[in-house]
Amino acid sequence: MTDDTNGTQTPAGAPQTAVQAPEAPGGVQGVSGAQTGAEGAADDLAALPADRLAAMLREKRRDEASVRDRLRAAKTERDQLAATVQAFQTDALQALAVREGLAATARGDLAQHIPTGEVVDAAGLLDEAAALARIEQLRTDRPHLFVARVAPANTGGTPATGDSRSSGQAASWADVLHG
16 A cells, blocks of 8 residues: 555555645646646547537637627717817817907807817816917917907097096097197
């Protein structure tokens, strides 16, 4: 009789059996024997009947098609959400530009001159300081896109020229004609 590693005694000349190694830390058991992972699976598949293999293949392809469909739907949803975010960013930039004097008729042209991606921060929010700087640069480069700034009308106080001749009095046509 011989004593093997797991503490049992076997008669001399008896065939030795494979002993399973203790479980590894990842939950995987080691196997001491001729067959391991892929070889064992290949032998198992070879033993299956052809109709069962065909059914397994159809099921695998159906599952893969389902995954592809879900991936395609997820990509479509991602693209729709990206377009929605882009629209919100563009609207925020246009509102800021209109508040800064951009003509309403030039709103459609704004994206050509100031790409939205250049004036948003890492979180995707409008960086107001960068946007205002670009709007001012656009005002300098293309003033025709903005509403003209008009000085307020003189309402009868001190003349706009600072002339003190008519202090407190309203200007008359005679003052205007005779200078």
